[in-house]
């Protein structure tokens with residue numbers, strides 16, 4: 001890497017994540033549908049919890065100004081999607097999916113791109129020299145009553161061996177390690193990809209500054225992102241993790257659940273996993 005615009009920076013991935021969110025009309029415009037009473041209630045409660053913290057800990061003007069400067073820089077770096085998805089989304093997801101009887105899900109995070117092309121030969125697009133361990137993943141999508149879902153769809157996206165996502169870091173082919181897979185007549189699917197590596201959120205931006213100032217770490221365990229869907233069923237957003245990852249127990253985004261940890265078996269020069277999904281019918 002010789003020039004700044006060829007390097008993966010927090011500001012570049014943040015800008016991409018912000019742009020991506022702006023193109024998601026249903027999410028970006030959702031605010032129009034929130035009634036005034038609800039805004040009043042939620043905004044007041046959040047502000048009250050800030051006042052409590054200020055009083056309890058006698059927050060100083062220096063600390064208040066540090067917060068103001070930091071909030072300004074989060075916006076300048078385009079890191080609001082990253083900040084919110086790392087430190088807030090997991091509780092929103094918990095509340096949103098609490099009623100489900102089928103698969104556990106987890107957070108989407110900032111790097112999903114809709115409409116990934118269909119996989120060819122059940123294989124995710126990758127570079128000729130894509131580094132990593134080959135992963136063969138088989139499973140079935142069923143409804144909670146056990147019925148296999150032949151019109152099931154899995155959108156899969158994940159980071160490469162350097163922890164970088166296509167379309168959010170430079171010099172990676174557009175749909176690298178992103179694809180849409182379909183179930184067969186028996187609800188079964190087969191996916192060929194690469195096992196992702198543990199992942200550090202960008203440390204050179206505002207989120208990184210908070211992490212350093214607080215003495216935290218920036219790691220997420222290695223993970224595969226999926227959106228699993230079928231006609232008449234609730235969309236499942238999930239991530240799958242690998243056993244023994246040192247960050248399964250202290251994920252910075254708090255998005256690991258025991259039900260989402262795979263059980264890979266060595267096979268040839270790679271690993272195989274069997275993991276199936278159970279979807280909740282729409283109410």
Ligand code: MBD
Nearest residue numbers: 085086108109110201253
């Ligand atoms: C990621 O890859 C991710 O999955 C989350 C939740 C936050 C930042 C980067």
Ligand code: FE
Nearest residue numbers: 109111223225
């Ligand atoms: Fe991720």
